[in-house]
Amino acid sequence: MVEKHLNSETEQTAHQQKKAFWWLSFVAFFSVMNETVFNVALPDIAKDFGVQPSAASWVNTGFIISFAVGSMVYSRISDMYGLKRPLVIGLFIYGGGSLLGLLAHAFFPAVILARFVQGAGASAVPALIMVMITRHIRPEDRGKAFGIVGSIVAAGEGIGPAIGGMIVHEIHWSFLFLLPMAALLSAPYFSKRLVDETVLIRNIDVFGICLLSFAIVMFALFTTEYHILYMTAGFVAVSGFALHIRRVKHPFIEPSLLRNRKFVIVVLSGCVLLGTVAGFISMVPYMMRTVYHMSAGMIGGGIIFPGTMGVILFGVLSGTLTDRIGNRPVFFLGLSFIAASFLAASKFGDRAPWIMTGLLVFTFCGLSFIKTVISNSTAQCLKQEEAGAGMGILNFACFLSEGIGIAFVGGLLSIRAFDMPFLPAMENPEGAIFSDMLYIFTFLAVAGGLLYVLADRRIKR
Missing domain, CATH: 1.20.5 (Single alpha-helices involved in coiled-coils or other helix-helix interfaces)
Structure with missing residues (x-):
């Protein structure tokens, strides 16, 4: 009887964890979508406020910086207070930032502040879902779980520009602040159903x-x-x-984790690759506007959105492949997709808009593969008691690198001397600056791949 009772409790706990995982995935979609939903709006925001692209890029960079720091903070807090309280608090901070942005959208500094607040709240979700997988999913099933999450996250990142472009074109970019309100639908479930575990108590x-x-x-x-x-x-x-x-x-960051060379190199590899792809995606709206004079709606829905269709399939596939054949083959498949897309875009991106659409499909698919492998490789470098802090550092570093990548692109677009082609470029003279950036992106992608090779030699798959 006791054994039967224990089995019943175990099954019930597993069911609750599974349900919480899917609710977290739902909210993760909206929280990460908010990272890219403003991408296609940046040219319009720069025009409305009369600012340079380098200043307008802070609409995204501000969100991602606080998102990165927040992901680390929430992961650390989860080691102290469990998942429930940090998650619910984060959701309400997210909603508050969204409301601020909607009400104060006519004032540029207020828009930047609202994006910082949004990032501080939204970061709770991806940080805590990674902790949940690392703590509660068996090692042999983690690849699949990371693949599902990677697929959802990549889909959110990819579909963001499509939805954003439609709203910007049909209504106004300020209404993009309304989208995160959907995440609040999950707050009642987490507040009532999620079991709050206390691991340890200590100062922040x-x-x-x-x-x-x-x-x-x-x-x-x-x-x-x-x-x-x-x-x-x-x-x-x-x-x-x-x-x-x-x-x-x-x-805030344990020095012992920074002495784990395998862990540090894997995280650095992920930073370089994810930051490079984020910079590329943020460059596309400017390129489409400059070369083809396309509207925000067409850029988001016609150019970027199709890439998200393959993301869902390849995200799940990458997790399955990682569990079956290991990290390294899947990683290099994703890296090949990304690097080849950058090189092709640098030369042929001005020939026809559909070329960029096709290349973005390969880029997003490669991104799904890379995210799954980096998450799985990082988990393999950590001890059980390091899961919260270690996965928090990974989230922190990768989201931060995405913000830096977007800021980097905004800075380059504001440098007039960068307009000259340094290598074989697009035929359209207005595309020279984008060709140069794509060559830089290719170099950075290869550098990220070499870092992973160095780490892979130290990781037991």
Whole structure:
């Protein structure tokens, strides 16, 4: 009887975890979609407020920076208070930021502030779903779980520009702030049904969070303004953070994790690749507007959206392949899709719009493969007790790199001297700057691949 009762409790717990996983996936779709939904609106925002692309890019960069820092904070909090309370609080912060943006959309600084607040709330979801998988999914099934999440996340990132383009074209870009409200539908379920586990209680390293956040903002400003003062301030803050985490009892980032070379190299590889792809995707609306004079609706729905169709299939497929044949083959398949797409776009992107549409399909599919492998490889580098902090660092670093990638593109578009082609370029003279950026993206993708090769030698698959 006791054994039967225990089995019943185990089955019930597994059912609750499965249901919570799908609710988290639902919310993750909307939270990550908000990362890219403003992409096609950036040219319109720059025009409405009379600002340079480097300034307009902060509508996305601000969201992603707070999203990155928040993902790390929520992962650390989950080690202290479990999943329930951080998740519900994050959802309401997300809704508050959305309301602020909608009501104050006529004031550019308020729009940037609203995006920072949105990111601080939305980051709870992908951070905690990664922790849930690492803690509660068997190692032999993690690849599939990461694949499902990667598919949902990639679909959210991909469909964001399509929905955003439609809303911008038919209504106004300020109504993009309404979309996140759908995530609040899940709050009652999490509040009532999700079991809140307490792992341990300890203080939060607020000073460390502030130091690292300041450094990130300074580095992001440097990629858009290229002023040495920002770079200097960033290095000072990072140096102070490095000293700080060695002196406090419970630092924001455990120094022991940073001494795990396998873990660090895998995370760096993911940063380079995801940041590069994010920069490429943020470049596409500017390229389509400049070369083809397309509207936001056509860019989002006709150029970017088709790429999301293959993402759902390939995200699940990547998880299955990873479990069966290992990380490395799947990784290089994804890398090949991405690098080949960049090279083809650099030369033929101005021949016809449908060419970019097809290349984006390959890029999004490659992105799904890369995300699954990076998540799975990172989990293999961590001990059970390191899951929350380790997966939090991965989320933090990768989301941060996406923000830096978008800011980098905005900065390059504001440099007039970059208009000259340095290598064989598109036939359309207006496409020269985009050809140059695509060659840089290709180089960065290859560099990310080499980093993974270095890490893969140390990882037991």
